[in-house]
Amino acid sequence: TANGKAVRRKAKRQSRAPRFSASATAPMAGGGGGRKPATSSSPSSRRQKPRASREFGPERSLESQKEGLCSSSPSVSSTESTLQMVIPGLLKSLDSPVQPPKSLDSPLQTVKQVQPRKSLDSLVQMVGSMQLSKSTESKSASSGSGAAGSDLGAAPFDICMGNSKGTVILKHGLLEINREKRRAKELSDIAPVQHLRPGMVLLKNFLKPDDQVKIIKHCRDLGVGPGGFYQPGYREGAKLSLRMMCLGKNWDPDSGSYGDIRRFDAAQPPKIPEELTKYVKDAIAASHEFLKQRGKGATNPDAELPVMSPDICIVNFYTTSGKLGFHQDNNEQRSSLARGLPVVSFSLGDTAEFLYGDVRDDDKASKIKLESGDVLIFGGQSRHIFHGVSSIAPKSAPLWVTDKANLRPGRLNLTFRQYNYKGSVNVTPAPFDTCVCDNNTAPLQHLRPGMVLLKKFLKANDQVEIFKLCHNLGVNARECLCLGKKCNQYSNSYGDMRPFDGAQPDIPEIFKKLVEDAIEASHEFLEQRRGTSNALVELPPMSPDMCTVRFDTIIPTIVLRQDTDVTETSLARELPVVSFWLGDSAEFLYPGIRDDVASKIDLESGDVLIFGSQSRRISHAVSSIKPRTAPMWLVDKTDLQAGLLNLTFRQYYHV
Numbered sequence: 320t321a322n323g324k325a326v327r328r329k330a331k332r333q334s335r336a337p338r339f340s341a342s343a344t345a346p347m348a349g350g351g352g353g354r355k356p357a358t359s360s361s362p363s364s365r366r367q368k369p370r371a372s373r374e375f376g377p378e379r380s381l382e383s384q385k386e387g388l389c390s391s392s393p394s395v396s397s398t399e400s401t402l403q404m405v406i407p408g409l410l411k412s413l414d415s416p417v418q419p420p421k422s423l424d425s426p427l428q429t430v431k432q433v434q435p436r437k438s439l440d441s442l443v444q445m446v447g448s449m450q451l452s453k454s455t456e457s458k459s460a461s462s463g464s465g466a467a468g469s470d471l472g473a474a475p476f477d478i479c480m481g482n483s484k485g486t487v488i489l490k491h492g493l494l495e496i497n498r499e500k501r502r503a504k505e506l507s508d509i510a511p512v513q514h515l516r517p518g519m520v521l522l523k524n525f526l527k528p529d530d531q532v533k534i535i536k537h538c539r540d541l542g543v544g545p546g547g548f549y550q551p552g553y554r555e556g557a558k559l560s561l562r563m564m565c566l567g568k569n570w571d572p573d574s575g576s577y578g579d580i581r582r583f584d585a586a587q588p589p590k591i592p593e594e595l596t597k598y599v600k601d602a603i604a605a606s607h608e609f610l611k612q613r614g615k616g617a618t619n620p621d622a623e624l625p626v627m628s629p630d631i632c633i634v635n636f637y638t639t640s641g642k643l644g645f646h647q648d649n650n651e652q653r654s655s656l657a658r659g660l661p662v663v664s665f666s667l668g669d670t671a672e673f674l675y676g677d678v679r680d681d682d683k684a685s686k687i688k689l690e691s692g693d694v695l696i697f698g699g700q701s702r703h704i705f706h707g708v709s710s711i712a713p714k715s716a717p718l719w720v721t722d723k724a725n726l727r728p729g730r731l732n733l734t735f736r737q738y739n740y741k742g743s744v745n746v747t748p749a750p751f752d753t754c755v756c757d758n759n760t761a762p763l764q765h766l767r768p769g770m771v772l773l774k775k776f777l778k779a780n781d782q783v784e785i786f787k788l789c790h791n792l793g794v795n796a797r798e799c800l801c802l803g804k805k806c807n808q809y810s811n812s813y814g815d816m817r818p819f820d821g822a823q824p825d826i827p828e829i830f831k832k833l834v835e836d837a838i839e840a841s842h843e844f845l846e847q848r849r850g851t852s853n854a855l856v857e858l859p860p861m862s863p864d865m866c867t868v869r870f871d872t873i874i875p876t877i878v879l880r881q882d883t884d885v886t887e888t889s890l891a892r893e894l895p896v897v898s899f900w901l902g903d904s905a906e907f908l909y910p911g912i913r914d915d916v917a918s919k920i921d922l923e924s925g926d927v928l929i930f931g932s933q934s935r936r937i938s939h940a941v942s943s944i945k946p947r948t949a950p951m952w953l954v955d956k957t958d959l960q961a962g963l964l965n966l967t968f969r970q971y972y973h974v
């Protein structure tokens with residue numbers, strides 16, 4: 320229905336947003352709100368107007384501020400004074416009342432520069448709440464969402480607070496102790512393993528307290544070194560509401576791809592520490608044990624949740640205002656995704672509300688709490704779930720996490736993955752049904768893995784519109800019309816303008832929308848056919864930025880060619896080529912299931928052909944045009960003479 324289509328279009332529009340959308344249109348993401356949060360736009364404006372942090376507003380009471388500092392020591396007995404030491408930044412502000420504003424990007428410097436000099440007791444008396452709030456405000460700004468650790472090579476971000484140089488030592492209030500007791504009681508009532516859906520298992524409280532502390536310390540140490548925590552963002556300026564550090568390979572949110580070095584500072588991501596890999600293996604083993612028992616030995620747990628050996632990990636630190644937009648993790652290699660190798664996610668510190676579901680609609684998502692020590696695993700049939708973090712519950716971390724590890728208020732999350740699947744076990748290629756193409760009139764046909772034909776997908780009105788637009792843009796039987804600034808009319812490479820007239824026509828919006836609709840329809844088709852959700856692997860989503868338009872009446876020579884004149888990244892991601900066929904029918908050659916035997920299909924007016932992933936590099940050709948086969952209504956309604964109009968869309972750049 321028209322309504323259903325509109326809904327799908329809306330979903331599609333959202334799905335083209337970046338993985339961790341920081342835009343205002345993605346409600347869960349972007350602590351700063353809009354696409355270009357004012358607080359992250361320029362360092363100088365940041366300094367002049369430090370943003371009031373949601374965690375440490377100056378109006379908060381001294382008590383709650385102290386709690387927020389998270390630097391308690393387990394050795395403090397309840398008889399000790401509540402505040403025994405103050406953070407060094409505070410001491411400094413006592414010595415010299417007028418402080419030059421500190422760079423918000425360098426929390427570490429603040430710690431290093433100042434030494435405690437006065438007796439602590441007298442200091443405690445002297446510290447007014449005003450001073451404490453000022454100092455904590457500047458600290459919290461460095462952990463806030465909009466300011467520090469930008470990708471301009473800022474000082475690394477320390478996920479822990481207070482170290483040998485001075486710490487806030489707090490006694491735990493009755494309230495906190497009771498909360499801790501309640502938590503322990505709750506945990507003892509909760510099932511230790513929860514099977515959330517096929518391929519998705521939650522191991523509650525799996526990581527032991529000491530192991531959690533070790534993991535936090537590993538991340539802290541790596542995080543302040545080269546390739547450590549920074550605040551990632553997009554080229555146009557929007558920032559994610561979290562700090563990130565990548566291990567093994569760098570994941571770049573802007574291009575949605577992995578690489579060996581980080582773009583902005585050329586840092587090489589550190590390797591995953593061996594000790595952490597062990598916890599991942601233990602977690603997978605535990606979930607297998609659970610699946611085995613559950614299936615009474617009858618099922619093969621590896622089929623539901625394949626074993627994986629992590630070589631990449633994304634470590635996220637969320638302050639209490641951090642979040643992460645609804646997204647899928649699909650930037651790993653196709654072999655890894657197709658095999659369903661799981662993502663193994665560790666949660667530490669404050670509790671997150673985690674959303675997940677089959678469709679990109681967070682209203683329809685299921686919600687779970689991820690608490691410190693929880694391990695969530697999603698692979699197999701759940702590898703492509705949409706998921707995100709909607710909120711972090713302040714002060715929900717167990718006391719020993721904050722005491723022993725000194726983790727800042729917030730949450731640390733590690734997601735381990737295996738980039739590439741290289742095992743000797745058969746990588747199940749995207750399941751492919753050979754019988755589909757027999758019926759040449761089925762509305763959607765799966766011609767080969769990664770290749771889909773949508774019969775008569777373009778409606779009569781759309782076809783007329785496309786004809787007219789192409790006519791106005793100057794298509795004729797002699798020249799190829801290039802849209803989207805890239806043109807290869809006379810050379811093998813694409814230039815930014817048409818060499819023959821210097822024009823740079825863009826792709827009309829209606830064309831882009833039709834391409835989007837066609838890809839979306841193919842995804843739905845592939846998902847329905849297979850009952851699994853890795854259609855995105857078989858046909859990676861693409862947004863066309865270039866299009867060649869040809870109008871031909873005859874094909875003088877049959878040239879089998881590959882369509883590879885796009886950037887290397889676009890080709891490496893195997894982003895699909897989408898072509899529209901209008902007017903007279905064409906006979907089209909392409910490799911059959913056996914690559915060496917050509918198959919033929921008839922492409923009729925309104926057909927859309929898509930080939931990507933495993934079919935991205937097929938050699939193909941139009942072998943003939945069948946005169947007078949164009950629908951009469953099309954000939955009547957357009958000025959063009961009979962012939963074949965072909966529009967081929969590609970995504971030249973992959974960003």
Ligand SMILES: O=C(O)CCC(=O)C(=O)O
Nearest residue numbers: 633635648664708732734
């Ligand atoms: O923080 C989380 O629990 C999720 C992280 C995530 O989805 C990711 O890094 O891709």
Ligand SMILES: [Fe+2]
Nearest residue numbers: 646647648706
């Ligand atoms: Fe994710």
